[in-house]
Amino acid sequence: MAGYEFPEPADRRRVADPAAFTPEPAEDDRTTQDPAFRHGVVVGFDGSMSSERALAYAVGMAKRSGSGLIIVHVANRLPTTVWAGCEPPALVDVPDHRTEVLGLELACAEHLSDVPWVLLERGGDICHELEEVGREYEADAIVVGTTTGLLGRLFGSVSGRLARRAQRPVVVIP
Numbered sequence: 001m002a003g004y005e006f007p008e009p010a011d012r013r014r015v016a017d018p019a020a021f022t023p024e025p026a027e028d029d030r031t032t033q034d035p036a037f038r039h040g041v042v043v044g045f046d047g048s049m050s051s052e053r054a055l056a057y058a059v060g061m062a063k064r065s066g067s068g069l070i071i072v073h074v075a076n077r078l079p080t081t082v083w084a085g086c087e088p089p090a091l092v093d094v095p096d097h098r099t100e101v102l103g104l105e106l107a108c109a110e111h112l113s114d115v116p117w118v119l120l121e122r123g124g125d126i127c128h129e130l131e132e133v134g135r136e137y138e139a140d141a142i143v144v145g146t147t148t149g150l151l152g153r154l155f156g157s158v159s160g161r162l163a164r165r166a167q168r169p170v171v172v173i174p
Helices: 049-065 098-108 126-136 150-155 158-165
Strands: 041-044 069-075 077-079 091-093 117-123 141-145 170-173
Touching (some): 041 049, 041 126, 049 069, 049 141, 049 170, 069 098, 069 126, 117 126, 126 141, 126 158, 141 158, 158 170
Parallel strands (some): 041 069, 041 141, 069 117, 141 170
Antiparallel strands (some): 077 091
C-alpha cells in the first residue's frame, strides 16, 4: 500500500481514517463583541460643536436602525521631533485624559439613554482609526462632523479624506 499504513489496535477496533478528520475552525482573533454593536453606527467624537451635531445625528440613526452606537475618540499623538529634534517621524503616545472627561460627559447625557453605546479610545490617524473601527464592528455607517478652520483647508478635512477612502457609507454633518 502506498503512503502511510495505520496499524490496527490490539482490540481490533477500526482506527479512524485521518482523511475523514476535519479540523475545527480556528477561533476568530477579533475580540468578542456585544451583538448590539455589530452593524452599528460609528461616530467620531472629540467634544467640538461639530462632533456634538454628528453625535446627535448618529443617535437618531442608531435608534431608527435598532443598533448600537460606537463612539470613537482618537487621542492625540505627537511626533517625537517636537521634543527631540530627531529626523525619523516616529509617533509617541501622549496621555490623553480628554477621553475620560468625554466619557463622563456622555454618561450623563440624556439623549444617549435610549440607545446602547460604547466609547472607544484610539490613537493615530483619525481617518484610519474610524475606518478600522467600522471594519471591526462591521458598521453600517460612519458619522463625522465637518472640519472648520484653516488647518482643515490646508491639509484636507477629516470628513473629506474619510469619504474618499472608506469602505462603508460616510455621513458628514455640517
